[in-house]
Amino acid sequence: xxxxxxxxxxxxxxxxxxxxxxxxxxxxxxxxxxxxxxxxxxxxxxxxxxxxxxxxxxxxxxxxxxxxxxxxxxxxxxxxx
Numbered sequence: 001x002x003x004x005x006x007x008x009x010x011x012x013x014x015x016x017x018x019x020x021x022x023x024x025x026x027x028x029x030x031x032x033x034x035x036x037x038x039x040x041x042x043x044x045x046x047x048x049x050x051x052x053x054x055x056x057x058x059x060x061x062x063x064x065x066x067x068x069x070x071x072x073x074x075x076x077x078x079x080x081x
Contacts, residue, residue: 003045003048003049003052004045005030006043006045006046007028007030007033007035007036007037008035008036008037008038008043008045009037009038009043009045009046010037010038010041010042010043010046011046012036012037012038013025013026013036013037014036014037014039015027015028015036015037017037050070050071053070
């Protein structure tokens, strides 16, 4: 798809989400990144990837079940926060 890695993506977990309490469960490799994951909504990159996936499904005339699954999963995680 050609998108850069998005640490702030809605689909990215917070660095402490799966922590055992002894520190972050994961650390970013990119220097200067201090926050991971979004709880407020889609990033521009999220929207671009969703639109790309949707366009690809339409152009191939495939079933949009995968797109619907991803969209529902993303939107439900926003509603839970």
